[in-house]
Amino acid sequence: MSNPRRWLVAIAGVVVAAGLAVPPIAAAQADEPIQDPLPDPVPSNLGLTVAEFAQLPQSQLTPPPPDPPPDPRLIRHNRINFLGEVPDGSGRLYVPDLNGTMYLLDHGTQHVYLDIKARFPDFFSGRGLGSGSGFITFHPDFERNGKFYTVHTENGAGLTKPTTWPSHSATPFLHSIVTEWTATDPSADTFSGTHRQIMRIAEARQVHAIQQIDFNPYARPGSRDHGVLYIASGDGGQGASTTEPLLRTNPYGKILRINPAGTNGTGGQFGIPRDNPYAGQAGVVQEIYASGMRDPHRFSWDRATGRMYLGHIGEHRVEAVYEVKAGDNYGWSDREGPFLYKRNDPQCSVYPLPADDEQYGYTYPVAAFDHNPPPGHPLCSDSGHAISGGFVYRGGIPELRGKYVFTDLVDGRIFYTEASEMRRGRPMATIHEFQVYANGQRTDFRQLVGHTRVDLRFGQDRRGELYLVAKADGKVYKVTGTQRFASCATGHTRVSGSGGADSWAPVTPDKWRFRGDDVILAEAGAARPGPRRPFEYAVLDKGPEFGNVRIDSQVRLDTPVEVTNRDVIVVFGYRSDTEFYYAHLSTDNTIYPHNGIFVVNNADRLRIDDQWSEVMSRGAPPAVTDAAWHDVSVTHCADSGEIAVRVDGKLLMTAVDRTFDAGRTGFGSFDNVGRARDFRVIGSAA
Secondary structure, eight states, X not given: OOOHHHHHHHHHHHHHHTTSSSOOOOGGGTTSOOSSOSOOOEEEEXXXXXXXXXXXXXXXXXXXXXXXXXXXXXXXXXXXXXXXXOTTSSOOEEEEETTTEEEEEETTEEEEEEEHHHHOTTBXXXXXXXXXXXXXXXXXXXXXXXXXXXXXXXXXXXXXSOOSSOOSSSSOSEEEEEEEEEESSTTOSSOOEEEEEEEEEEESSSSSOEEEEEEOXXXXXXXXXXXXXXXXXXXXXXXXXXXXXXXXXXXXXXXXXXXXXXXXXXXXXXXXXXXXXXXXXTTSOTTEEEBOOSEEEEXXXXXXXXXXXXXXXXXXXXXXXXXXXXTOBOOTTTEETTEEEOTTOTTOOEEOOOXXXXXGOOOOOSEEEEOOOOTTOOTTSOOSOOEEEEEEOOSSOGGGTTEEEEXXXXXXXXXXXXXXXXXXXXXXXXXXXXXXXXXXXXXXXXXXXXXXXXXXXXXXXXXXXXXXXXXXXTEEEEEEEEEETTOOOOOSEEEESOSGXXXXXXXXXXXXXXXXXXXXXXXXXXXXXXXXXXXEEEEEOSSOOEEEEEEXXXXXXXXXXXXXXXEEEEEEEEEETTEEEEEEEESOOSSTTSSSEEEEESSSXXXXXXXXXXXXXBOSSOSOOSSSOEEEEEEEETTTTEEEEEETTEEXXXXXXXXXXXXXXXEEESSOOEEEEEEEEEEEEO
């Protein structure tokens, strides 16, 4: 087995140096895989409130799949994958469905604007998660010129048609086609007009084709970016085993930038903007804006700063956000995120960057998270994670402003970073996970859509307000506001732990010492008959029982740091010796009883916190790893059941449970020694 300490050194070096040319990682570690490349997203008490906005119709693959289908992930209510607003001032929203239909949502009225599959006899959406009518975007001058653009895939006879660039495969599986449409009447509810093909790319496999085409919506008329079309072209499934995405001689694994109104581009159906980084250079694809990508999924611009951000789907380890600039190379498939990737590696892992990394000139992410495949998971198979890039929010909800929001499209988790932290050449931005509220209740998107695979992506209207589209149930949800987790009014009744032994009721009084504001468990407890629960604790019996309550204290573990399973607990909602909650603060987070939130209800303690993963056998990061004092805060909102545990000001654990709506508080441990001081309680007397 590789040395875990060396893994940690490698991880720390990469995280601190992300975005720099040469992260400080020793070359001697180059052949050592990094087992857990990146920190997990941290829980936030900030929640999005969402409400159902629209239900889109069910749709089918073309051609219909056999029964059973070869890829069940394609069998969804429908395959809606974006929402935008038509740039004509009408307020109409558009929603594409990969299965071939484009919908307009017109102030509550829903109708089909264009049936793309009916226009192309070789239309194909039957294999590949991105196949079908992948994206639609409107020219910023649509109100005047009636032009909009689509990308779709074809199979069958479509594969015999000439492509814009030579195919990277003698037997391509798909063609990706970018089409320009011109509406006779831009204000009409359904499309009538003409269309022309402007680009056709052969794809070796059914994955990683063109994912997004879009205009910079904030580019002013006359500026270099106005009317310029960006095209996110994936590696066609070939990048993991070839260097194609790194080479400027092909369009694969690139962001392309074209002028649809020009004619000097490859094939003569579009132009090459003069300020493209490789414009005028011989022997290269001059349409390339940036390169070195596997699956560039969603990009957008920050209205306030003009910066362009890309959500990039990784291979087996890393989901990344890049700040995109002209001429960038993100390194795939020499790199996966800020790590070395080895083609044909049987471990499908990532490795520390080489000592000479600077010479390659790769650009690294401004934010990233890893897959965390469960123990025993096949190394080179899909572990069920994929980023979908979102937007820097500049709308009307104050608490969201300046946050870059995005999703893990598979499991439906919603994240944010502070846009101000996403800077090249600096440490990667911290990723926070939003809470989600619907109908006043804390929930998540797996619960909302009733499926473990959500297929969740962000959309945005012209005012910058956010929407979420889910393939699993075919619905559009609108972000209506924010709500803070465990933000209940705790009341004004205050009780402190000062007053010595008279204020406390220990399980075993002889094991305790009370000195001023210090509450000291001086001798480890022992297991007692009855349900499995903490061995030794003292209940604060001064003052009333509390409903809504917040406990603040400093705590210290006195058991030597060499003992890896040491712990202290904070008790709340205490009704009796077999009825209470407790927050377990431990040095270890790898087994069920450690470092979590638990309820004891006349049975063995039950773990209830959101952070515990049974599959990974891992919970929240260890709460206490040293012999220092730490600030601990526990909030219990009795009405909602929301419980939040903070250590040193950072939210560490969350839970929702309504077993007990009132009780007393306390402090203790299972079988270790420790102490609390300045133990304070504020709440609503029950």
